[in-house]
Structures are given as C-alpha cells and as structure tokens.
Amino acid sequence: MALLIFTGSILAGIVGALLGLGGGIIIIPVLTLLLNIDIRYAIGASIVSVIATSSGAAAAYIRDRITNIRIGMFLEMATTTGAITGAYLGGLISPHYLYIIFAVVLGYSTLAMFKRRNLELPEGVVAHPLAKKLKLEGSYYDQVLNRQVAYTSTGVYEGFGIMYGAGVISGLLGIGNGIFKVMAMDMFMKLPMKVSTATSNFMIGVTAAASASIYFARGDIHPAIAAPVALGVVIGATLGTRLMVRLRNTTLRKIFVPVLLYVSLQMLLKGLRG
Amino acid sequence: MENNESKSVPKESHALVVEDIISQSLRWGVVISAIIIAAGLVFYLLTGDSGYPAGFFPTSIPQVFKDVVHFKSFAIIDLGLLLLIATPIFRVAASIIAFIFDRDRPYVVITTYVLAMLILSLLLRKAE
Numbered sequence: 001m002a003l004l005i006f007t008g009s010i011l012a013g014i015v016g017a018l019l020g021l022g023g024g025i026i027i028i029p030v031l032t033l034l035l036n037i038d039i040r041y042a043i044g045a046s047i048v049s050v051i052a053t054s055s056g057a058a059a060a061y062i063r064d065r066i067t068n069i070r071i072g073m074f075l076e077m078a079t080t081t082g083a084i085t086g087a088y089l090g091g092l093i094s095p096h097y098l099y100i101i102f103a104v105v106l107g108y109s110t111l112a113m114f115k116r117r118n119l120e121l122p123e124g125v126v127a128h129p130l131a132k133k134l135k136l137e138g139s140y141y142d143q144v145l146n147r148q149v150a151y152t153s154t155g156v157y158e159g160f161g162i163m164y165g166a167g168v169i170s171g172l173l174g175i176g177n178g179i180f181k182v183m184a185m186d187m188f189m190k191l192p193m194k195v196s197t198a199t200s201n202f203m204i205g206v207t208a209a210a211s212a213s214i215y216f217a218r219g220d221i222h223p224a225i226a227a228p229v230a231l232g233v234v235i236g237a238t239l240g241t242r243l244m245v246r247l248r249n250t251t252l253r254k255i256f257v258p259v260l261l262y263v264s265l266q267m268l269l270k271g272l273r274g
Numbered sequence: 275m276e277n278n279e280s281k282s283v284p285k286e287s288h289a290l291v292v293e294d295i296i297s298q299s300l301r302w303g304v305v306i307s308a309i310i311i312a313a314g315l316v317f318y319l320l321t322g323d324s325g326y327p328a329g330f331f332p333t334s335i336p337q338v339f340k341d342v343v344h345f346k347s348f349a350i351i352d353l354g355l356l357l358l359i360a361t362p363i364f365r366v367a368a369s370i371i372a373f374i375f376d377r378d379r380p381y382v383v384i385t386t387y388v389l390a391m392l393i394l395s396l397l398l399r400k401a402e
Contacts, residue, residue: 002315002319048355048358048359051358051359051361051362052304052358054362055300055303055304055358055361055362055365056300056304058297058300059297059298059300059301059304062293062296062297062300063293063294063297065293069292069293069296069369070381073369073381073384073385073388074384076366076388077384077387077388077391080388080391080392080395081391083391083395084391084394084395084398087395087398133380134380134381171395205361205362205365206362206363206365206366206388206392208362209359209360209361209362209363209392210392210395210396212359213359213396216333216352216355216356216359217333217334218333219331219333221352221355222331223314223318223324223331223348223351223352223355224318224324224331224348224351226351226355227311227312227314227315227318227351227354227355228315230307230308230311230354230355230358231308231311231312231315234304234308
C-alpha cells in the first residue's frame with residue numbers, strides 16, 4: 001500500500017512540477033478511487049503534496065533562473081489577501097455559484113490556451129509601466145531553443161486581479177489553484193510558458209502552507225498516508241524539473257490544455273450537483 | 275544541471291544572491307524534512323508500530339515534540355511533515371532578509387506584506 005501511494009505520488013510530482021500545479025489532480029483520484037482512502041485523508045495528503053511540489057520544484061527552477069521571484073512575490077500579495085477574503089466570505093456565498101463561475105472562467109481559458117497551442121514564445125508584448133518600476137521582467141536560458149530568452153510583462157492589473165480571485169478560491173474551497181496562477185501569467189501577463197509554470201510552482205506552496213496547519217490540527221493529515229505522498233512527490237518534482245527544461249513551451253501548453261479542460265468540467269459538475 | 279549556471283551569466287549578479295538565498299532555504303527545508311519523514315516511515319514499516327493505539331495519531335505541535343523524544347514513529351513522520359509545511363513560510367521570511375541585503379526597498383515592503391498576510395491567515399484560521 002505504502003509502495004502504491006509512493007509510486008502514484010512520483011507521477012503526481014512530475015506532472016505538478018511540469019505544469020505549476022500542486023499535483024492534487026492526480027493524488028486525490030489515486031488515493032480515493034484506486035486505494036479507497038477516505039477523502040478527508042486524501043485532501044490532507046494533497047495539501048502536503050502541493051507544498052512538497054512547490055518547494056522541491058521551486059528550489060531547482062530558481063537555481064536554473066527560470067522562476068521570476070519578483071513577479072512571484074508581487075503576485076503573492078494578491079493571493080494571500082485573496083485567501084483571507086475567501087476565509088471571511090466562506091459563510092456568505094454559496095460555493096455552487098462559485099464553482100460555476102470558475103468553471104466558465106476556466107472553460108474560456110481552455111479555449112484561449114488551445115488557440116495559442118502552437119505559440120512558443122509570446123510576441124509583441126508591450127511592457128506595462130509597473131513592469132519596469134517593479135522589475136517584473138527578466139530572462140532565462142532556454143535549453144531547447146538554445147538561447148537566452150528575455151521577456152517582460154503586460155496586463156499587470158488583470159493578472160493581479162485574477163491572482164486575487166485565485167486566492168479567494170483557495171481560501172473558500174481549500175484547493176491549490178495552480179491552474180488559475182498559470183493562466184493569469186500566461187494569458188494576461190504574457191510571460192513565457194516555462195516562466196509561468198515555474199513561477200506558479202514557487203507561489204503555490206505559500207497559500208497551501210497557511211491552510212495545511214489547520215488541516216493538521218483537524219487531524220486530516222494522516223502520517224501513514226502523507227509520508228509516502230510527500231516522499232514520492234519530492235522525487236517526482238525533482239524529475240519533473242529536469243524534464244521541463246528539455247521540453248518546448250508549445251509541448252507544455254499541449255499537456256496543459258486537457259488538464260485545464262478536465263478541471264473545468266469537474267468544477268462545473270460540482271457546481272451543478274452541489 | 276551545473277552546466278546551466280555557466281551559460282546563464284546574468285548582468286546583475288546582485289539579484290542572484292537573493293535567488294540563491296531563497297533557493298537554498300527551500301532546498302534545505304525539503305531535504306531535511308524528507309530525511310526525517312523517510313526515517314519515520316522506514317521505522318514504522320519495519321516495526322509495524324506507530325507508537326499509538328490503532329486509528330490514532332498526534333494532531334498538535336506540542337504533542338509531536340513530546341512524543342518524538344520517545345521515538346514514536348508517527349511522531350517522527352509528523353515532525354518531518356510539519357517542517358515541510360513550515361518551509362514556504364520560512365522561505366518568505368528568508369526573502370525579506372535577502373531583499374534587505376539587496377537594498378531593494380519595494381520588495382522588502384512587498385515581501386513583508388506577504389509574510390504579514392500569512393501570519394494573519396494562520397491566526398484567523400486558528401480562531402475558527
């Protein structure tokens with residue numbers, strides 16, 4: 001059993017590191033559907049996996065200079081504030097409506113990402129005034145293109161707004177939300193896909209850490225389940241970071257689109273069913 | 275991996291100090307917690323003894339610390355998990371120091387704000 005959890009978690013870590021997501025998309029179904037583990041413990045283990053992917057992958061991406069730390073920090077202002085708002089709003093808004101709203105937003109972005117599936121690097125980006133002022137720009141060495149790629153960001157306010165929304169959802173629904181983060185950086189701020197997923201990886205751990213402590217106190221983090229998950233995810237995330245630098249941005253997009261579609265359909269079902 | 279570093283020689287080496295401090299703080303957090311979790315898990319699988327009655331495991335930080343001393347395997351695992359959870363929070367705190375070092379005032383303010391929000395959210399959730 002521990003071995004099965006461990007193996008599934010390696011896969012979750014690889015996918016999580018590649019796409020800038022927590023890996024809960026894989027961890028939760030593997031634990032609940034394949035291994036019949038209580039959903040409570042599956043969610044607790046998934047929160048741990050978000051932190052493990054985030055810290056493990058971010059350490060490597062920062063070293064490889066792919067993560068944009070300043071963009072990450074800047075946007076974390078929005079996500080942490082959003083998370084607190086979400087915690088307050090909890091009792092006021094029905095999660096049904098939220099699920100439906102977010103399903104529509106994600107569905108729209110799935111389409112947009114699909115249209116841009118063959119776009120290797122963003123083109124004709126006009127730098128936002130704040131981009132210069134707050135150094136929301138940078139460059140990274142792309143192993144596939146074999147050159148240094150310089151980039152800047154646009155749509156800073158829109159990106160910040162979506163990040164705030166992503167934080168609100170995290171606070172309300174207790175999910176990782178890497179998907180919204182990648183989307184905000186890719187669609188609105190027009191960062192290269194690799195920079196978006198690496199920076200999302202860097203960010204997701206912070207919001208998850210805040211919720212993890214409450215899950216721990218509530219007894220949702222079962223040591224016998226969370227331990228093999230954490231170890232598997234750390235190994236998977238390490239492998240994932242080595243793989244990601246060797247992939248094209250277009251390949252990352254093509255992996256991202258079906259995941260996006262799956263999550264938006266899942267949210268829509270949850271919203272309709274309640 | 276190492277060969278990437280020589281290729282991506284940056285213009286401002288100053289900012290790289292910040293990146294290295296943050297990257298190292300994350301790496302150490304992950305490595306140390308993974309070693310402790312692995313030790314606890316191996317100990318649990320070998321002895322088959324969690325250190326607790328069936329279906330029970332510690333859920334408070336003081337309890338984990340108290341039981342680690344008695345080598346209870348679930349307490350060892352939990353110590354590692356708690357360290358893992360603390361790593362991103364520690365990373366934010368380390369970034370403040372790194373940005374101070376870099377004399378990057380806007381980012382000292384931004385990062386301090388993020389840390390304050392994190393602490394506030396921990397306090398709010400505790401109150402629930």
